[in-house]
Amino acid sequence: MRATVMYGAGDVRIENVPDSQIKEPTDAIVRVTRACICGSDLWPYHLRRPEDGAQRMGHEAIGIVEEVGSEVGTLKKGDPVIMPFAFSDGTCVFCHEHLQTACLHGGFFGNGGMEGAQAEALRIPQADGTLFVLPARGDDALMPSLLTLSDVMGTGHHAASVARVGPGKAAAIIGDGAVGLCGIIAAKRLGAEQIILMGRHSDRIALGRTFGATDIVSEREDEAIARVRDLTGGLGAHAVLECVGTDQAMNTAVGIARAGGAIGRVGVPHYEAVPAAQPLFYRNITVGGGPAPVRAYIEELLPDVLEGRIEPGRVFDRTVDLEGVPEGYRAMDSRESIKVMVQP
Amino acid sequence: MRATVMYGAGDVRIENVPDSQIKEPTDAIVRVTRACICGSDLWPYHLRRPEDGAQRMGHEAIGIVEEVGSEVGTLKKGDPVIMPFAFSDGTCVFCHEHLQTACLHGGFFGNGGMEGAQAEALRIPQADGTLFVLPARGDDALMPSLLTLSDVMGTGHHAASVARVGPGKAAAIIGDGAVGLCGIIAAKRLGAEQIILMGRHSDRIALGRTFGATDIVSEREDEAIARVRDLTGGLGAHAVLECVGTDQAMNTAVGIARAGGAIGRVGVPHYEAVPAAQPLFYRNITVGGGPAPVRAYIEELLPDVLEGRIEPGRVFDRTVDLEGVPEGYRAMDSRESIKVMVQP
Numbered sequence: 126m127r128a129t130v131m132y133g134a135g136d137v138r139i140e141n142v143p144d145s146q147i148k149e150p151t152d153a154i155v156r157v158t159r160a161c162i163c164g165s166d167l168w169p170y171h172l173r174r175p176e177d178g179a180q181r182m183g184h185e186a187i188g189i190v191e192e193v194g195s196e197v198g199t200l201k202k203g204d205p206v207i208m209p210f211a212f213s214d215g216t217c218v219f220c221h222e223h224l225q226t227a228c229l230h231g232g233f234f235g236n237g238g239m240e241g242a243q244a245e246a247l248r249i250p251q252a253d254g255t256l257f258v259l260p261a262r263g264d265d266a267l268m269p270s271l272l273t274l275s276d277v278m279g280t281g282h283h284a285a286s287v288a289r290v291g292p293g294k295a296a297a298i299i300g301d302g303a304v305g306l307c308g309i310i311a312a313k314r315l316g317a318e319q320i321i322l323m324g325r326h327s328d329r330i331a332l333g334r335t336f337g338a339t340d341i342v343s344e345r346e347d348e349a350i351a352r353v354r355d356l357t358g359g360l361g362a363h364a365v366l367e368c369v370g371t372d373q374a375m376n377t378a379v380g381i382a383r384a385g386g387a388i389g390r391v392g393v394p395h396y397e398a399v400p401a402a403q404p405l406f407y408r409n410i411t412v413g414g415g416p417a418p419v420r421a422y423i424e425e426l427l428p429d430v431l432e433g434r435i436e437p438g439r440v441f442d443r444t445v446d447l448e449g450v451p452e453g454y455r456a457m458d459s460r461e462s463i464k465v466m467v468q469p
Numbered sequence: 470m471r472a473t474v475m476y477g478a479g480d481v482r483i484e485n486v487p488d489s490q491i492k493e494p495t496d497a498i499v500r501v502t503r504a505c506i507c508g509s510d511l512w513p514y515h516l517r518r519p520e521d522g523a524q525r526m527g528h529e530a531i532g533i534v535e536e537v538g539s540e541v542g543t544l545k546k547g548d549p550v551i552m553p554f555a556f557s558d559g560t561c562v563f564c565h566e567h568l569q570t571a572c573l574h575g576g577f578f579g580n581g582g583m584e585g586a587q588a589e590a591l592r593i594p595q596a597d598g599t600l601f602v603l604p605a606r607g608d609d610a611l612m613p614s615l616l617t618l619s620d621v622m623g624t625g626h627h628a629a630s631v632a633r634v635g636p637g638k639a640a641a642i643i644g645d646g647a648v649g650l651c652g653i654i655a656a657k658r659l660g661a662e663q664i665i666l667m668g669r670h671s672d673r674i675a676l677g678r679t680f681g682a683t684d685i686v687s688e689r690e691d692e693a694i695a696r697v698r699d700l701t702g703g704l705g706a707h708a709v710l711e712c713v714g715t716d717q718a719m720n721t722a723v724g725i726a727r728a729g730g731a732i733g734r735v736g737v738p739h740y741e742a743v744p745a746a747q748p749l750f751y752r753n754i755t756v757g758g759g760p761a762p763v764r765a766y767i768e769e770l771l772p773d774v775l776e777g778r779i780e781p782g783r784v785f786d787r788t789v790d791l792e793g794v795p796e797g798y799r800a801m802d803s804r805e806s807i808k809v810m811v812q813p
Contacts (some may be wrong), residue, residue, distance in 0.1 A: 218704070219728060224753060227728035287755070360562070384563060384571035387757075394750050398742030406738045409568060411631070411757035413731075415750045 127469070128244030129182040129450045133175040137182065137451045145240060145248045150196035153252030155188040155208060159272045160242040160467040161441065162453050163210075164302045165393050166235075168370075170454055182450075183243030183467070184210035184234035185275040187268060190256070191246060199253045206256040208242060208249060209420040210234055210276045215254020223421035228254070233416075243450050245469045257423045260431075269438025269466060270430045273307065277464070278426060278437040279419025280391050281307030281366070285315055287389030287413040288364035292316030295357050297381050298338075300368035301329035303440040303464040304391060306336055308366040310435050313337035321353055321362060323377070329463055332439060346373065350380035362386060367414070372396040382410045390414035441466040471813070472588030473526040473794045477519040481526065481795045489584060489592045494540035497596030499532040499552060503616045504586040504811040505785065506797050507554075508646045509737050510579075512714075514798055526794075527587030527811070528554035528578035529619040531612060534600070535590060543597045550600040552586060552593060553764040554578055554620045559598020567765035572598070577760075587794050589813050601767045604775075613782025613810060614774045617651065621808070622770060622781040623763025624735050625651025625710070629659055631733030631757040632708035636660035639701050641725050642682075644712035645673035647784040647808040648735060650680055652710040654779050657681035665697055665706060667721070673807055676783060690717065694724035706730060711758070716740040726754045734758035785810040 128142045145154050160183050169180070186208040190200050200206070213220050213228035220228050230251060235241035240248050249255055259271065270278075281304050290296050296312040298305045301324025312320050313336065322338040324330055330341050342352045354361055361383035367374055370392025378388045379401040391414050399405070399412055429435045443462040445453045446469065453465035472486045489498050504527050513524070530552040534544050544550070557564050557572035564572050574595060579585035584592050593599055603615065614622075625648050634640045640656040642649045645668025656664050657680065666682040668674055674685050686696045698705055705727035711718055714736025722732045723745040735758050743749070743756055773779045787806040789797045790813065797809035 222729060224729040227752060385566060385568040390750060394746050396746055398744050399746045399749070399756070400742050402738045402740055402743045405743070405756075406734060406759045408571060409757070409759035409762075411755055412743070412749075413753070413755035413757075415753035418753075 126245040127447050129241060129447070131169055131173060131180050131182050133173050134171055137170065137454050139447050139450055145246045147192060147194045148248065149250060150194040151251055151253065152194045153190055153197055153200055153249045153256065154192040154246055155186065155206060155249050155256070156191045156246045157186045157188045157242055157244060157469050159268050160186045160469065161272060162243070162450070162457055162465045162467065163276060164304060166454065167458050168393060168395070170458060180235070181241035181244065182235045183241035184236065185272065185277070186242035187272050187275065193252060197252045200256060200258065205259040207259060207271060207275050207423060208256060211416060211420070212250045212255040213420060214251040220254060223418055225418045225420040226416035243447070243467055245447070255420070257420065267430065269441045270436055272466065273437040273440065274419065274423050274426055274430065276419055277303045277440065278307045278310065279422040280304050280417040282311040282422050282426060283417030284308050284366035284368060284389035284391040284414060285311035285364065287387065288366050289387045290315040290317050290364040293318045294363040295319040295321070296364040296366065297321040297323060297353055297362035298366045298368060299323045299374050299377055300392060301326055301333060302368060305366065305368035306333055306440050306463070307437050308368055309333050309336040309338050310437055312364070312366065314429065314435060317364070319357070321356055323349060326460060332463070346377065349377055353381040357383065365389070366391070368392050370394050372400055376400050379404055379410065384408040384410070387411040387413065391417060440464045444468055470589040471791050473585060473791070475513055475517060475524050475526050477517050478515055481514065481798050483791050483794055489590045491536060491538045492592065493594060494538040495595055495597065496538040497534055497541055497544055497593045497600065498536040498590055499530065499550060499593050499600070500535045500590045501530045501532040501586055501588060501813050503612050504530045504813065505616060506587070506794070506801055506809045506811065507620060508648060510798065511802050512737060512739070514802060524579070525583070525585035525588065526579045527585035528580065529616065529621070530586035531616050531619065537596060541596045544600060544602065549603040551603060551615060551619050551767060552600060555760060555764070556594045556599040557764060558595040564598060567762055569762045569764040570760035587791070587811055589791070599764070601764065611774065613785045614780055616810065617781040617784065618763065618767050618770055618774065620763055621647045621784065622651045622654065623766040624648050624761040626655040626766050626770060627761030628652050628710035628712060628733035628735040628758060629655035629708065631731065632710050633731045634659040634661050634708040637662045638707040639663040639665070640708040640710065641665040641667060641697055641706035642710045642712060643667045643718050643721055644736060645670055645677060646712060649710065649712040650677055650784050650807070651781050652712055653677050653680040653682050654781055656708070656710065658773065658779060661708070663701070665700055667693060670804060676807070690721065693721055697725040701727065709733070712736050714738050716744055720744050723748055723754065726752070728752040728754070731755040731757065735761060784808045788812055
């Protein structure tokens with residue numbers, strides 16, 4: 126079968142690999158019908174060293190169950206499923222607490238030697254706990270939005286939840302990538318009254334407005350902080366969704382958060398320490414977040430997708446086949462594309 | 470009148486100062502009947518430079534209203550009051566949100582040129598919003614516990630609240646000072662099933678046990694982390710109360726927090742950045758806290774004090790008069806005393 130393999134920074138190849146196989150009785154094989162490229166894939170696309178070895182890529186998918194192991198009980202061949210970016214057993218203490226990304230027997234697709242979803246198929250460990258069976262194969266038009274439930278929409282929702290967005294609140298979203306854009310949807314869905322998008326790309330800003338952004342801030346650093354404070358009566362935003370993952374983005378987050386507010390971090394952090402420990406403290410600002418337990422959020426978000434109340438699939442502005450994946454990385458990296466869908 | 474003035478590290482003097490006077494119509498003058506020395510007073514006792522100027526000290530008190538300004542409406546001469554460590558107008562948006570330590574017209578006693586409570590009397594700005602009138606002058610035996618509602622008990626409660634202590638949870642308290650000990654009371658009061666005190670002073674540990682600590686960890690750093698993990702089934706504590714304020718304490722906090730857990734910081738941070746940004750992220754741990762809005766907590770905690778269900782006043786193990794304040798600083802700094810009460 127064909128699959129995406131990254132050999133180092135900028136070196137993404139589509140290759141023939143052995144067909145995915147059941148290894149554990151709790152495994153399933155899923156044939157991928159839709160996958161995508163994630164903003165987080167761009168970090169190794171910049172930083173991965175050849176000595177780190179080859180890595181199969183992709184951690185977001187919708188597909189059809191092709192085969193199940195002998196101990197898989199809730200799935201059968203032919204089931205249409207959403208594959209969250211993390212696998213989880215569904216039975217451990219963390220899964221019961223709806224934090225599947227801390228599962229005691231879990232892990233992440235397209236990472237640490239695991240197979241990836243930018244491929245014709247992949248092996249799913251802990252299939253019963255991991256896969257979410259879709260109620261029906263559904264309308265083709267819904268597929269992009271359903272696909273976002275495997276990561277990007279659930280991640281935006283996580284940021285908004287951790288940042289305690291609620292009715293009447295002012296939310297600020299740092300980052301106009303696909304996660305930030307889904308964060309706008311999530312903030313609106315949770316009742317935010319004011320939704321400030323911080324970004325600089327006109328196509329993304331336009332989409333952000335249709336998703337519900339009420340204000341756009343395109344300044345940088347101190348000017349951006351001053352602008353958000355102006356927009357919030359001098360007080361700052363109750364909820365800050367940090368969807369970038371840099372030190373600078375966190376400094377901005379602290380600067381724009383209102384006293385007593387909360388920052389939800391979902392950008393994979395490329396910094397060692399959370400800056401501004403003292404301002405955070407003196408203003409009683411809470412910092413939380415991490416890998417989103419998207420498996421837990423599917424049930425909450427799915428009805429809104431199925432009934433068309435939210436359309437996170439609009440973040441996809443380009444579709445490629447498997448052979449087009451390297452070009453997809455290039456297009457996302459150069460900001461020509463917001464998010465690329467892969468149809469193997 | 471007599472008051473405590475700090476001139477620099479280690480240089481605490483009791484001096485004659487001008488009698489406190491009403492300056493704004495919203496002021497009151499409180500005659501101090503009980504004050505105390507705070508663990509946070511030991512930071513300037515170590516670090517204050519003579520060029521920072523003289524500072525009146527003390528921010529915790531119970532007293533009697535002696536005089537009120539023309540615009541003070543809820544207080545009268547003779548009222549027994551608790552003076553929280555921060556003053557606040559009681560009317561701004563943050564006061565309405567119960568975050569009086571972010572009051573738009575607030576500030577901190579014994580700090581930034583404000584008068585201090587280790588004195589015969591002091592001026593209280595924003596008196597209506599700041600002072601809490603006690604229902605009765607009360608039993609002398611209750612005074613130490615009532616005094617703790619001005620800071621240390623409210624601060625322990627803040628740590629526990631921010632760390633989301635609740636029924637059945639495992640809480641770990643870093644620091645066996647008076648705040649940490651009050652954190653034990655708060656954790657027990659909020660229903661924690663397991664309460665792990667991390668400390669090394671036998672007198673404090675003994676008191677911690679009577680307050681409700683179920684386990685004691687006296688190891689340091691990695692050994693301490695391993696021990697807390699052992700005590701919590703390998704998972705870590707749901708709630709971590711960080712009552713020290715050093716980088717090392719925060720590293721320990723991250724190491725012992727369970728995935729999905731929360732750290733409540735109340736130790737004044739003497740570090741620039743919150744360490745371990747990546748472990749915090751990958752384990753979805755929340756970090757919050759800051760100056761406790763003790764004014765908001767008095768109503769919640771007072772009945773438990775008045776009815777004897779909690780006895781935070783037991784953290785006082787020494788009482789001095791005003792002239793004994795410098796000796797009180799010395800005794801707390803050398804860990805001879807947990808917390809020193811001042812009876813002017």
